[in-house]
Amino acid sequence: MDAELLAAHVSGSTRARLLIADDPAAAQLERFDALVERRCAREPLQHLTGSAAFRYGELAVGPGVFVPRPETELLVDWALEHLPKGGTVIDACSGSGAVAHALATERPDATVWAVEIDPDAFEWLESNLDGTGATPVNADAIASGTLAELDGLVDLVTANPPYVPFEIEVAPEVSFDPSGAVYAAEAGLAVIQPLAVRASRWLRPGGWYGFEHDDTHRRAAPEILRVSGFTEVEDHDDLAGRPRFATGRLGLLP
Incomplete structure (x- = not known):
């Protein structure tokens, strides 16, 4: 193929x-x-062609940006089910903008913000989101000041953060991805943990958060959501039956 x-x-x-x-x-x-x-x-096919298919679109990709994987489309499916009409979305650790692009183009009624810290990846992000209506933001998603003006007003937060533990063996193609978009300290939780706290501050009460994680995080990822104030926590498998992403709803005010 x-x-x-x-x-x-x-x-x-x-x-x-x-x-x-x-x-x-x-x-x-x-x-x-x-x-x-x-x-x-084992150079990624997407680097050779300069594009990656994701849902109904084609994204420009190459050296300096994480190549989106088909499994992430499952997170988009979930997000679309939980995004209210006219809702506001923040896609954290957006990379190529795959999730933000899908949400903005499939739900043009939504207001979509895409946050990416890496300057090289951000160039790809800006290009891919051009004309979609989504707003790219070159910033650290876990910093308290990032989009602080939206604190308490967001309906949905998505993220595909770096999450692979250092000791995990990965496919050779992954070596072409930026290491900062793949690995996150020994346990793979260095971004996931603070990002759950940041998401809880962006979200309005009753808002939803979904993020990808490593398949070794089946227990840790849901627990991080619970201790960060989320309820209705659930972990979701991908089509191969591996734990892929966790979701939760920010607790409603009494």
């Missing part, structure tokens, strides 16, 4: 039309061979 996608990329065609396409020119074949060699070295 990767070879077919690379052939379609080089030819400017689609994968479905490869069977009826003309024979490649010599320059195209040379370029294709070079891309196949790079893919065999």
Whole structure:
């Protein structure tokens, strides 16, 4: 499949039309061979084509930004179910802007903010959110001053923070992602813990928070939500049956 996608990329065609396409020119074949060699070295396919499909859109990606994974679409499904009409959303640790892009384009009635601290990733984020109506913010999501003007007013917070523990073995493709977008100290909770507190301050009472976590965090992630003031806490598996993201609702005022 990767070879077919690379052939379609080089030819400017689609994968479905490869069977009826003309024979490649010599320059195209040379370029294709070079891309196949790079893919065999486990460079991400998305880096080679310059784009990543995510839900109904294509995102520009490359060195300096985390490549969005299909599993994150499950978090978007959940978010769309819990986003009220005309609601306000903050997507923290937004990276390429995949979640923010999906929410802004699929729910144009919503007000979407996308927060990313890394300046290299932020360039990709700005480009991907151009024309969507979402607002990119180059800031530290866990800092108390970030979007402090929205404290207590937000309906939904989403996040795909760095969460992989240092000792976890990952696929070779992950080495091409920025390490700061992947790893978060030995236990993988260095961002998850303070971000739950920050989300609780952004949210209005009854607002929802959902975030991705490592599959070793099945117990820790829900507990972090509970001690941060969230109720109706639930952990969700991905399509492979692995724990993927946790959600909770900020406790209502008495």
